[in-house]
Amino acid sequence: MSKSVLRTVIGGLSISNPLMNASGVLSNTPGLWRRLYESGAGAIVTKSVGLTEREPYPGPNVVEIECGLLNAMGLPNPGVEILCEELKAFKMENPDIIVIVSVFGANADEFTRVASSVEEAGADAIELNLSCPHAKGYGAEIGSNPKTVKxxxxxVKSVVKVPVFPKLTPNVTSIVEIADAALSGGADGIVAINSVKGIRINVELMRPVLGNVYGGYTGIGILPIGIRAVWDIYEEFECDIIGVGGIESYKHVLEYILAGAKAVQIGTALYKRGLHLFREIKDSLEKWLQEHNINELNDIIGLSHRR
Ligand SMILES: Cc1cc2nc3c(=O)[nH]c(=O)nc-3n(C[C@H](O)[C@H](O)[C@H](O)COP(=O)(O)O)c2cc1C
Known part of the structure; x- marks a missing residue:
């Protein structure tokens, strides 16, 4: 079966297959970007980068729980200048590897400055982190308000030419309302979802397991929440969507595609099981399409809405 059966176009960006890593779960070095691509990812997503360097929150900041991870990293990053140097060098050596740079800011001006710098450094698309559930003044605090999202x-759209994909939080009453605001601001596609806000308590220590108390819950436990978000957004807008949350297997990818996603991102499962998951999922998707006499993955995007 030809490899093109998995090709997808998201916000005008054509990628050889719909699988990407989810921002921030693994480390953020050019060496890792190359390994992700060599392992079969159709595009690479960087960890979220802001205007200036940030240190991680005091630990513990990632804890394994029954159905996934609980994390409060605190958006650590080297700052946009350093990221841009790394990205420029990386794109010079690897012009064919599609890199989506995730950016964050405290307000529209910061987002715009970071986005414009990373575009200049070679980003193929920009993901807007409007959804981190635990960083005060950032992420979901901005992404829960339709006005600030728009x-x-x-x-950002007024200063960059590359596609812009806002990444939304599930920690709101209506993700459809937030998607509406993002689309009316000119988003080329929506990324749904970021992690689900949560707390766990260590009963022996009688205190929260995370140094930051609140964290973001990720992994298999949030799969139905991610699929519901994609379903609701697709049902309303039929826009381009990148589905994220809880994917561990090709069947989970198919669920997202049938709900309306054109591409997907995988985070916690890569952390727990390793990068070989990309190849495993790609091979299984191709096999499944062949067994079901479906010409290409594109043919089943959103199909469950019509049945
Ligand atoms: C340790 C860790 C760090 C993360 N860092 C970021 C980040 O920097 N930016 C972002 O948009 N999402 C971040 N996320 C959220 C993931 O990109 C993704 O939305 C979430 O993990 C759900 O997908 P999963 O269930 O496949 O892990 C992080 C998640 C984890 C577990």
């Missing part, structure tokens, strides 16, 4: 997206 403002951030439209300001």
């Amino acid at each position: 403002e951030v997206v439209s300001n």
Whole structure:
């Protein structure tokens, strides 16, 4: 079966297969970007980068729990200048590897400055982190308000030419309302979802397991929440969607595609099981399509809405 059966186009960006890593779960070095690509990812997503360097929150900041991970990293990153140097060098050596740079900011102006720098350094698309559930003044605090979401997206869109994909939080009453704001700001596609806000308690220590108390829950436990978000957004807008949350197998990818996603990202499962998961899932998707006499993955995007 030809490899093109998995090709997908998201916000005008054509990628050889719909699988990407989810921002931030693994480390953020150019060496890792190359390994992700060699392992079969159709595009690479960087960890979220902001205007200036940030240190991680005091630990523990990642804890394994029954159905996934609970993390509060605190958006650690080297700052946009260093990321841009690394990205420029990386794209010079690897012009064919599609890199989506995840950016964050405290307001529309910061988002715009970071986005414009990373575009200049060679980003093929920009993901807007409007959804980190635990960083004060960032992420979901901005991404829960439709007005600020529209403002951030439209300001970024006014300065960059590459596709812009806002990543939304599930920790709101209506993710459809937030997606609406993002799309009316000019988003080229929606990424759904970021982690689900949560707390666990260590009963022996009688205190929260995370240094930051609140964290983001990820992994298999959030699969139905991610699929519901993609379903609701697709049902309303039929826009381009990148589905994220809980994917561990090719069947989970198919669920997202049938719910309306054109591409997907995998985070916790890569952390727990390793990068070989990309090849495993790609091979299984091709086999499944062949067994079901389906010409290409594109043919079943959103299909469950019509049955
Ligand atoms: C340790 C860790 C760090 C993360 N860092 C970021 C980040 O920097 N930016 C972001 O948008 N999402 C971040 N996320 C959220 C993931 O990109 C993804 O949305 C989430 O993990 C759900 O997917 P999964 O269930 O496949 O892990 C992080 C998640 C984890 C577990």
